[in-house]
Amino acid sequence: MSLKIEIKFMLNGRPVQVKVPPSMTTLSMLREKFDLTGAKLACGEGECGACTVKIDDRTINTCLMLAVDCDGRDIETIEGLGTVAGLEIMQQAFVDHGAVQCGYCMPGMIMQARYLVDQHSADKHKLTRADIARGLEGNICRCSGYTKVVDAVAAVVLEEASA
């Protein structure tokens, strides 16, 4: 039979174990083996960011990363960020600012926005709208509603910087 590799890693704060074919992408593993369907397949070549997930404190296009390389790593998906009952502040800001249109790009967009703001934890107040747009340059929204996305992230920056 074809080769399967057993890997162990942290997924949204819980230790997990799974067997995957060596050519499987991390995105396919998350969606098919763990039923975590927040991260989306859109372009499949790293151009759109819909599959963005945080792995060991860096955001990654999971459509490009092999699942076997998740072994020993710490992975956070949109499902680990907040819950339906208690949205994380970035998720809530996207709702409040009407940043969500069809929604397909949102899990990736929110993971990247959270990462961007966390990367500037020491100097959040310095993050400009231009910085936010640059930080989200790897995420495409085909409804093309970028203004409200930047509004939402800017609101989180303002809230967290003054906290």
Next chain:
Amino acid sequence: MLIENYKVPSTIVEAAQLLRHGAATIVAGGTDLTPQTEAGVREFRATLVNIQRIEEMRGISVADGRYRIGGLTTVTEILESELLAADVPVLVEAADHFASPQIRNASTLAGNLCNASPAGDMCIPLLLLDARVELARWADGSVATRSVALDAFFTAPGKTVMQDDELLTAIEFAQPADGFTATFIKSGPRPALEIATVSMGVAGVLREGVLHNVRVAIGAVAPTPLRATATEAGLEGRLLDEKVIARAAESVRQEVSPIDDARASAWYRKHLSGVYISRALVRLQGVQGVSGHVAEN
């Protein structure tokens, strides 16, 4: 081909031993490999070697006047390096033009070089720096390394002098000399995720408006990232005035051999090469505050 073996070496010694029989696919960040295998333009070989756990292939250091960047260093790590920002800003500038944050977080410097795209962003500043790559292989019971000048590394689109049993372990270059100045310009309809239509790097040691030890490197205008040596010679030791800059632009247009493709016509790439070298030279001149400044636009 179906992958029959999956290996995760944690040292260069282990990796070199695994690669000695060839027939292996090396994976690091996967940002070039995965789209190629998924699209069917490249096949996995029987053994997949994941080199991501080789810690000795990470990190940026400088010793005895030479920089050493581990092959697995990511583009983000280059972008965030305070050492490089202060000492070799052109490398950081190119990293800033590289793909997107998510891809920079995964892409490795060795991967960008080994993919050997004529448009590879990191190739250009490294050519300006006379960088060399270290290739390791297993020979006679131990790891043997050879050092190859980057401008002799690329042979064709997607092809390099690296053999199937070799691993690109590190990139090295001399700490830039006093007065070294360099600039990088990359085209594209938008700044992010752009495969360069033309990318241009110019470097040299500038003294009183005169450029010495000139380097001109251009991406996406030839089968490999190009060192424009004739143009370099034309600029060597010259005062950067309007005439010299115009001559350099003409020389570059002669030296490039671009193709027509989906992103641009050969004619446009040639034209852009001339525009960009002028712009780069004006920029370098501006760094020194030399008079006779031509407006940059």
